[in-house]
Amino acid sequence: MNDQGTNDEGGVEIARRIEARRKLEKFIQYTDPRFDEMPxxxxxxxxxxxxxxxxxTTGEGxxxxxxxxxxxxxxxxxxxxxxxxxxxxxxxxMRVINTSYSGTLAxxxxxRVRDMIQxxxxxxxxxxSARFWRRATSIRTAPR
Numbered sequence: 416m417n418d419q420g421t422n423d424e425g426g427v428e429i430a431r432r433i434e435a436r437r438k439l440e441k442f443i444q445y446t447d448p449r450f451d452e453m454p455x456x457x458x459x460x461x462x463x464x465x466x467x468x469x470x471x472t473t474g475e476g477x478x479x480x481x482x483x484x485x486x487x488x489x490x491x492x493x494x495x496x497x498x499x500x501x502x503x504x505x506x507x508x509m510r511v512i513n514t515s516y517s518g519t520l521a522x523x524x525x526x527r528v529r530d531m532i533q534x535x536x537x538x539x540x541x542x543x544s545a546r547f548w549r550r551a552t553s554i555r556t557a558p559r
Contacts, residue, residue, distance in 0.1 A: 503528070
């Protein structure tokens with residue numbers, strides 16, 4: 416350990432939070448240690464989702480994205496859960512609609528996203544805390 420010790424560790428933590436705010440792949444890794452080593456297709460999906468977020472916010476990027484891979488390859492986890500939470504953190508004044516072929520699947524995913532935004536400390540480290548408003552399914556990010 417050098418003379419700065421904790422300051423270096425704090426600097427690394429701050430850098431990880433900044434990267435998590437900027438990049439979906441880093442957000443997933445920061446909030447969920449199971450993803451320290453990702454399957455090779457997940458970073459590709461993350462990059463395409465970032466282009467979809469860019470389109471939603473600027474009109475440039477990918478207007479429509481279809482993720483067509485077999486079941487069990489993390490589509491719901493990456494797209495419906497982590498992307499929705501990351502998108503909301505970056506764009507708290509925009510609405511995210513979670514849909515699926517099954518109402519139950521969409522509701523379950525929405526609940527996971529809501530729980531992550533409301534009570535996950537790592538999410539709060541990246542985007543600040545959030546509180547609910549209007550209905551129990553609606554979320555608004557509180558100022559930092």
